[in-house]
Amino acid sequence: MDPIDSLIEGYRAFRAGTYSQNVERYRELGERDQKPKALIIACCDSRADPAMVFSADPGELFVVRNVANLVPPYEPDSHYHGTSAAIEFGVTGLNIKDIIVMGHARCGGIRALYESGQGNPPGGEFVSGWMSLANGVAEKIRKTHKNVPPEKIVRMMEMRSVISSLEQLRTFPFVREREASGELRLHGWFYGIASGVLSIYDPATDEFKDVPDAV
Template sequence: MKQARPLPHYLVQRYQGWRATSFNENRAWYRRLADEGQRPRAMVIACCDSRVHVTSIFGADSGEFFIHRNIANLVPPYQPDGQQHGTSAAVEYAVNALKVTHLVIVGHTHCGGVAGCHAMCSGHAPELEEKTSFVGRWMDILRPGYERVLELPEGEQVRELERQAVLVSLENLMTFPFVRERVESGDLSLHGVLHDIGDGTILQYDPTADRFVPVSG
């Protein structure tokens, strides 16, 4: 692969700093992770957005979270069609192989993917409608959420669609037979949260109230 190049200098410096400090101070823990394998209690599905740092938000150490990131933190419906499905494969591995007991969808404010979905569905982003657009076809997952926000004033639709990205993903998770089985047996719990990038808060979905509420306790 002749096009590959060495890492940029700033990444090399940061790696060397991490190796000399955090790694060195926790060398025994990293050795244990290497020798005994990973046993995360939770899987987190978050957005690729560089502003969403889930390990920092929840104060997690190496080995605690099995993390999958994609555009707009979406989970597609269960569709075993023989094609390549990165998110579905990650969910299958976390639930069936790692036996996680919590699966958390982390949405966030000011999501570019969600805004793009809204623009596409409202006819303002024809480039995303093209069959060749990977982003557009991925954001098709969120079209049911878009239909739910149409009755809101236009200025509120994108913010509500960010919430819908979490809810649609939770709903789609329950279409996976192995997820549904473990949820119904009580061995797996699903969680949906929305992170506000600007003020650092998170809201969690309360199914009883059918709304996002502040995290407490």
């Protein structure tokens, strides 16, 4: 089936199933302001959909997706800042209390960052510049893990870039102030696409710890 036709068929299935079974819920969502539980900064990778991973209903998550779930620094200038605008709106406009940076395994953006360090920069006009936000993470890992196999290096980059994004969030005054006052919490999570396992960053140990399955 043609990809576009398959999407239209998916829409029809949604209308006949999920929507028709929850009409009042959708009408309520359309008539009131949104009140999401959390802001999730995730990668635009098609295999790592936060709503699917967390079994979230419409209206529960305010999701910001970009290449490699990166957060740029606070730079209030006249340039275009899509991710920063979404963070600002989520925190100051929607008064969200939790921000989650969700990284994932086999991230194409992080792989491009690794390859750039090997002398193979990606083609195109935008990916390389965007991924330079994580150059510091990549360089530190390369220097401290010189004899580690490439796949392990990439995994470390994927995970440490989550922590770097948390640090970048704190360059935003409205994030830093709310976190300091206890009004806002920041979380670093990592999702294994093949394993389906979610790991949560523990700042006390500087490690990601797997979330156990329910008994």
